[in-house]
Amino acid sequence: MVAWYDLWVPVLVVPRATVCLRSLKRGQARVGLQKTDRPPRHIEHGRAENESRGLRAGLEQKPIRLAVLPLQDLGAAPGPSFTYGLLEDLIAQLSAFDRLEVAPSLSVLQFAGQPLAPAEIAKRLSVDHLLYGTLQLQGERVKIGMQLVQLKPDRVLWSEVYEGHWDELFAIQRKVVQRTMEGLREKLALLLRPAPEHIPDPEAYQWYLQGWSTYFQGNPEATWKARRCFERAIALAPEFHRAHFALAGMLSSLASWWGDLRIKDVANAYYAAIEKAAEDSSLRFDISASMAWMKMWEWNLPEAERLFRHAIIQPTETSFCHSGFVHCLFTQGKLEEAYQAAQLGMDKNPNHVLNRSMLSDVSLLLGKYEECERICRSILLQMPGKHSTITMLIWVLIVQGRPGEAIRAGEEHLARTGQRLYFVVGRLALAYLTAGDRVNAERLYAEMEERSTRGEKGFPYFMALYQQVAGRPERALDLLEEYLPDRLTDYLWLKVQPEFKPLRGHPRFEAILVEVFGPSASPRPDGRRAAE
Numbered sequence: 001m002v003a004w005y006d007l008w009v010p011v012l013v014v015p016r017a018t019v020c021l022r023s024l025k026r027g028q029a030r031v032g033l034q035k036t037d038r039p040p041r042h043i044e045h046g047r048a049e050n051e052s053r054g055l056r057a058g059l060e061q062k063p064i065r066l067a068v069l070p071l072q073d074l075g076a077a078p079g080p081s082f083t084y085g086l087l088e089d090l091i092a093q094l095s096a097f098d099r100l101e102v103a104p105s106l107s108v109l110q111f112a113g114q115p116l117a118p119a120e121i122a123k124r125l126s127v128d129h130l131l132y133g134t135l136q137l138q139g140e141r142v143k144i145g146m147q148l149v150q151l152k153p154d155r156v157l158w159s160e161v162y163e164g165h166w167d168e169l170f171a172i173q174r175k176v177v178q179r180t181m182e183g184l185r186e187k188l189a190l191l192l193r194p195a196p197e198h199i200p201d202p203e204a205y206q207w208y209l210q211g212w213s214t215y216f217q218g219n220p221e222a223t224w225k226a227r228r229c230f231e232r233a234i235a236l237a238p239e240f241h242r243a244h245f246a247l248a249g250m251l252s253s254l255a256s257w258w259g260d261l262r263i264k265d266v267a268n269a270y271y272a273a274i275e276k277a278a279e280d281s282s283l284r285f286d287i288s289a290s291m292a293w294m295k296m297w298e299w300n301l302p303e304a305e306r307l308f309r310h311a312i313i314q315p316t317e318t319s320f321c322h323s324g325f326v327h328c329l330f331t332q333g334k335l336e337e338a339y340q341a342a343q344l345g346m347d348k349n350p351n352h353v354l355n356r357s358m359l360s361d362v363s364l365l366l367g368k369y370e371e372c373e374r375i376c377r378s379i380l381l382q383m384p385g386k387h388s389t390i391t392m393l394i395w396v397l398i399v400q401g402r403p404g405e406a407i408r409a410g411e412e413h414l415a416r417t418g419q420r421l422y423f424v425v426g427r428l429a430l431a432y433l434t435a436g437d438r439v440n441a442e443r444l445y446a447e448m449e450e451r452s453t454r455g456e457k458g459f460p461y462f463m464a465l466y467q468q469v470a471g472r473p474e475r476a477l478d479l480l481e482e483y484l485p486d487r488l489t490d491y492l493w494l495k496v497q498p499e500f501k502p503l504r505g506h507p508r509f510e511a512i513l514v515e516v517f518g519p520s521a522s523p524r525p526d527g528r529r530a531a532e
Contacts, residue, residue: 027075071144142163207232245273305329332495352385397409426465464477
C-alpha cells in the first residue's frame with residue numbers, strides 16, 4: 001500500500017519544451033519562395049524574409065516543451081527553500097506563455113540530487129530543451145548561473161550569471177525570474193508576454209516554503225504542521241493560488257493514508273481550495289491529477305479512472321498521476337491491465353519510487369512474490385524509512401511462508417522510525433498471528449483497538465483483516481460494517497484482498513462491496529458478479 005505523502009512531492013518545476021527556431025526545416029521556406037513572382041534579384045532578400053515568416057508560423061503551430069531542473073548546489077548554498085521558491089516562480093511564469101508546455105511541478109523532484117546527466121533527464125522527460133543552473137555561496141555573496149540548453153543539437157542557447165548578497169535572496173530571486181523570462185522569450189521567439197508577476201507577499205511566501213519543507217519529513221505530525229503553514233500563507237496572501245493547492249493536498253493526505261481525518265469531513269474544504277487554486281492556469285494538470293486521486297478516495301472509482309485516463313495522455317503527465325491510474329485499476333480487480341500500466345510507468349521513470357511501489361503492489365496481487373520482494377528491498381535501500389514499502393515487504397514475506405523475517409523487518413522499522421502508523425502495526429500483527437505468536441499478535445491488536453477508540457481512523461480495516469485471518473469472519477464483517485460510514489480509503493482493497501476472498505458470495509460482504517464499488521459489484525441474475 002502506498003502512503004499519500006509518497007504521492008505528493010513539492011510543487012517544484014519541470015517544464016518541458018520542443019521547438020527551437022533553428023530546428024525547423026529551412027526547406028519549407030524555400031518551397032514557398034518558388035511560388036512567388038518576385039524577380040530573381042530579390043530572391044536572397046525574399047528567402048530570408050519568407051524563412052523568418054515560416055519559422056514563426058511553425059512556432060505558432062507547435063508547442064515548445066521545456067524542463068526546468070532544480071538548481072545544482074555547489075556547496076554552502078542558502079538551503080533548499082530558496083531553490084524551491086525560485087523553481088516555483090519560474091514554472092508559474094513559463095506557464096503563462098501559450099506555446100510552452102510546462103509539466104506540473106510534481107514531475108521533477110525525482111531528479112533532485114540524482115547523479116544523472118542532463119541529456120538522460122531530458123530523455124526520461126521526453127523534452128528537447130532544459131533550463132537549469134547552479135547555486136553557490138562565496139563568502140557573503142550568492143552566485144547563480146542559469147543556462148538554456150537545446151539537446152539536439154547539443155548547444156547552449158542562452159546563459160546568464162546573477163550575484164547578490166546572501167541576505168537579499170528574495171530580490172535575487174525576482175531578478176533571476178525576470179531576466180530568465182526575458183532571455184527565453186528572445187531565444188525561443190515567444191510572442192506573448194507572461195502574466196503579471198506571481199511572487200506573493202514575502203512573509204506568506206516564507207510560510208509556504210516552510211510548509212513544503214516540513215511536509216517532506218513524511219509523517220502525520222509533519223503533515224499537520226505543514227497544513228498550518230499553508231493556512232498562514234493563505235491568510236497573508238488570499239490570492240496565493242499555489243498555497244491553496246498545497247492546502248488541498250494536505251487535507252487529502254491527512255484523510256487518506258494517514259487516517260487522521262475522514263474524507264467526507266474534508267471534502268468541502270478540499271474542493272474550495274482546489275477551486276481557488278484553479279484560478280492559476282499553470283496548475284491545471286496538477287489539479288486534474290489531484291482531483292482523480294480525490295475521486296478515488298471518495299469511492300467513485302469509475303470517475304477516478306476516467307480522469308486518470310484523460311490525465312495520463314496529456315503531454316505533461318506526472319508520475320503520481322500515472323501511479324494513481326495503476327492504483328485505480330487494481331483496486332477494481334483489473335490486475336493485468338494495472339500490471340501493464342505499472343510496467344509502462346517503470347519504462348517512463350524507472351527510478352521514480354512511486355512507480356516502483358505500484359509495480360510491487362500489483363506484482364504481489366498477481367502472485368509474483370519474488371518480483372515484489374526484490375522491488376521492496378531495492379526501495380528500502382534507497383529510503384529505509386518508507387512506511388508503505390515496509391508494509392508491503394511484511395506482507396510478501398508472510399505469503400511466502402517467512403513470517404519470522406516479516407516480524408524482524410517490521411519491528412526494526414518501528415524502532416528505527418519511532419512511528420507506529422496503522423498500516424505498519426496492522427500488517428505486523430498479522431505476521432505475529434501467522435507465526436503462531438498469539439501473545440504479541442493480541443498485544444498489537446489491543447493497540448489497534450485502543451487507538452481506534454481514541455478516534456484514529458486507519459485501524460478498523462486492519463482489525464477486520466486480523467479477525468478474518470484469525471478465523472472469525474463474522475466479527476470481521478461486524479467491523480467492516482461498523483466503520484463503513486467512515487469511508488476509509490483502505491476499503492478500496494476489499495475486492496483484491498486475498499484474505500477476504502473466502503467471503504466472496506457472503507450476502508453481508510457483497511453488500512459492503514456494492515457500497516464501496518457501486519452496483520457493478522453486485523451479483524447478476526446468473527449468479528455471477530458484474531465486476532468479474
